[in-house]
Amino acid sequence: MSRRFLTGFGRSMNAIFDSLLAKYGFVRITLVILALFVSYTAGLLVMGLIAGLHTTLLLTIGGVGVAISTMLIRRIVTYRSRRIGKRGNSVAAEPPVFAESIARLFANKRTIETELGDRLELFREHYRTRGSFRAKLFYWIDVANSIRPKLIAKLTQLGFFGFAAELIRRYTSA
Amino acid sequence: MSNPRIDDLTAIEQHLMLAVMRKRPNAYGVSIKEEIELRTERSYSLGTIYTVLQRLTDRGFLTSRSGEASAERGGRAKMFFEITGEGQRALSHSLRVLDRMRGPLVPQEAL
Numbered sequence: 001m002s003r004r005f006l007t008g009f010g011r012s013m014n015a016i017f018d019s020l021l022a023k024y025g026f027v028r029i030t031l032v033i034l035a036l037f038v039s040y041t042a043g044l045l046v047m048g049l050i051a052g053l054h055t056t057l058l059l060t061i062g063g064v065g066v067a068i069s070t071m072l073i074r075r076i077v078t079y080r081s082r083r084i085g086k087r088g089n090s091v092a093a094e095p096p097v098f099a100e101s102i103a104r105l106f107a108n109k110r111t112i113e114t115e116l117g118d119r120l121e122l123f124r125e126h127y128r129t130r131g132s133f134r135a136k137l138f139y140w141i142d143v144a145n146s147i148r149p150k151l152i153a154k155l156t157q158l159g160f161f162g163f164a165a166e167l168i169r170r171y172t173s174a
Numbered sequence: 175m176s177n178p179r180i181d182d183l184t185a186i187e188q189h190l191m192l193a194v195m196r197k198r199p200n201a202y203g204v205s206i207k208e209e210i211e212l213r214t215e216r217s218y219s220l221g222t223i224y225t226v227l228q229r230l231t232d233r234g235f236l237t238s239r240s241g242e243a244s245a246e247r248g249g250r251a252k253m254f255f256e257i258t259g260e261g262q263r264a265l266s267h268s269l270r271v272l273d274r275m276r277g278p279l280v281p282q283e284a285l
Contacts, residue, residue, distance in 0.1 A: 103221070111224045117243075117250030118203035118220050124246060146221020 017075055026076050033076075037069045077133050093127040095120060096136050099143045105167065106147040119143075183268040189214060190226055191265045194236065194255050202241070202252040203227075227255060235261030 021029055041062065048058045100116065107115050119142060126135035154163050183191075193209040194201040203220055206227075211217050230236045241252035257265070 107221065108224060108228055111228060111253065113250045114203065114253040115220055115224050117247035117252065118207075120248045120250070121204055121246055122207075122220075142219045142221075145219035149222070150225075 014075065017072070018079055021076065021079050026079065030073065030076055033069060033072050037065060040065045077131070093124055093132070093135070095123045095139050099136075099140050102147060103143045106150050183264060186218065186222070186226055187230060188265065188268060189216075189218075190223065190230065191235065191257055191261060194257050195262075195265075198256060199254065201255045206255070230261070231255075234258060235264055 044058055044062055044065075048055070100119075103116065103119065104112060119139065122142070123135050123139050126138050130138075154166065158166055189210050190206060193206045193213075197205045197209055203223055207218065207220065207223055227236065227238075231238055235258060236255050237258055238253050238255050241254055243249050243251045
């Protein structure tokens with residue numbers, strides 16, 4: 001097969017996939033891909049357990065499934081980023097509410113509003129330049145990295161139940 | 175040696191203080207984070223940055239002042255940081271200690 005044929009094939013597949021995304025929306029398509037991937041993995045496990053297929057063969061087929069799913073998800077992310085780039089309305093973008101609540105729960109009382117303001121500024125910058133999905137992902141990563149040391153310190157200091165009580169106290173006093 | 179309070183600046187504290195000096199007078203959370211990423215290729219979370227900035231402020235190495243709120247930040251104000259004289263002394267001392275440790279090292283190829 002020539003290189004030109006492969007490039008053409010790739011472009012046509014991308015175009016078909018993009019039209020499916022435009023028609024059904026990225027959420028539905030992502031869910032379908034995830035569902036297919038889960039059933040694919042379950043099928044492989046069943047085949048491995050019942051039919052006793054060779055492990056190397058199973059791993060190879062599984063690897064192909066992972067590669068295809070990753071490729072499709074990446075395509076969805078690119079498609080979304082392009083659409084957001086065209087829209088470019090970043091000032092109205094809001095960060096994930098749950099992540100913000102968690103960040104609020106763990107932030108230092110003296111700097112809480114400034115820290116949330118900075119995070120929102122970064123979120124809107126990412127939203128404008130990289131799209132909604134990545135902006136939310138970076139927001140979550142920053143929140144997770146911010147709370148991790150505090151979480152470990154509190155758990156070590158107070159134990160699980162003490163920590164739970166502390167969280168409830170903070171939540172009710174906020 | 176000298177004051178033990180001055181000696182114990184960690185790497186992240188040094189990075190933050192240098193970034194505050196570089197971004198002066200516009201040193202706030204996001205600009206400090208971006209400056210550190212640009213120069214060290216390390217990414218600290220905002221939570222970590224604010225925890226360390228607060229610690230340095232409590233030790234008297236930095237001062238902070240509140241800026242104006244803006245719509246881009248959801249109506250929340252920025253907090254600008256500046257290094258104090260004591261902070262500058264602590265930073266120079268800490269960097270000098272590092273320089274002394276590095277000293278004239280014997281090059282690897284000479285061994």
